Amino acid sequence: MKTIIVGGGLGGLSAAIYLAKEGVDVHLYEKNEHFGGKMMPINQDGYHFDFGPNTITMPHVFKDVLSQAGLNPNEELPFLSIENHTRNQFTDGTTIDFSSNPSFMKEQLREIDPKAASHYDEFLQEVEKLYHLSNRYFLNRTFSSWKDYLSPPLARAMTKVRPLQSMDRFFKHYFNHPQMVQALNRYATYIGSSPYASPATFAMIAHLELSDGVYYVRGGNTKIADSFVKAAKKLGVHLHSSTEVEKLIVKRDRISGVKLSTGEKVEADRVIVNGDLLEALPALLTEEERPSFKDKKIRSVDPSTSAFVITAGLDTRLDSLNHHHVLFSSNYQEEFQTLRQGEYSFDPTIYISTSSKTDPDVSPKGDNCFILVNAPADQEHNAPSASAYRDLIYEKLYEAGLPLAAHVKNEQTITPGAIQHRFRAFHGAIYGPSSNSRVQAFRRPFNQSSDYKNLYFCGGSTHPGGGSPMVVLSGQNVADKILGKIRFVE
Known part of the structure; x- marks a missing residue:
């Protein structure tokens, strides 16, 4: 049985590896030169940057993929x-x-929020419970129709993961200090959403970072994508880079294959689309060919945030920078209101990843600062000029004692429009649909087409959601669905 995968992001590579391990003939087509999707390396004059992701959690998810190919995960991904x-x-x-050290966290909290310090262990237990419920009932399964939501165990689990409470309200239950709440609220941006609107279910991210741990791969996080490519090749996956799929070929109630941009047609028994479905499906199928995914439905989706990015190679190493460093806006709630109105914030929260703090070899000349500011999706016509917004960011950093601009030797800016073009991301949104409503948070596009039973979907815009571990799981889940493996425990 031949399977074609459209898109070589982490989800597509994951699906390819799990299928090929079971003897499936897999052909994967990627329009870009690199595999890994947004996990893209940027190398500029001796400075290495990981476009994304910069914060790695759940390393076991990536290791499991490599194990399928008989590779040693600890050797491949240090x-x-x-x-x-x-x-x-x-x-x-x-x-x-x-910190993932609870004693260190409680020591800080005793100074600013004594009540929270005494309840910190209780908080960790609650976010751990949210994670384990999500992991058992949501993360390791596919959704193919509305009937999949009718499972009694799933319904019971839904009532326990705080779907009606916002992340902000959840964190305020345990913490009084406004800046501690603000720092925790930033976890909503990991799913491109607002902490004042997205469900408290996603507070489970706090468990991953504050208990399970934050990781980095020596040599750059893009080594994860490289290792997936190695695993896929070892299992005989046919990888085609710089090869764009132009159309899905419809034959009655099935997808019979794909048409490449070269005009070549390739037959397949099934097809997996790994990409932003809101952008990919309208490009691959006419509206008449996707009755369950009409343009009106796509237009009704609230996209996640996008990003304005600066990659800045410095001529020095700034002691004031940490590997992960966040400079918060003065009014976080107002910042998110501005973003949801489709406008850029002129008092933005700025995230800086400087992996040279942990791994100097990736940037021997000086610090490699990956600077990211949340930006509204699809607002290029209303955006400030890239140079003006870059200057605003540098000025805000300077005022905070982080004089990056004075040391920049190599620089590039990446706008939401560039993200949309490069990754075929819906309006430049990084995580597909936002989680600013319960419907979009828990009912993302299905993993199997309602129109063609041999058409499947994986990636951040479908279930279980955005973020590199979730994307990898989506590919694994779709492979299990195709192979008839049931990993969901009732």
């Missing part, structure tokens, strides 16, 4: 644990360092 991993800096000069 994960380094970063205990005190994220510095949260505020406009008044206050800093809170996030």
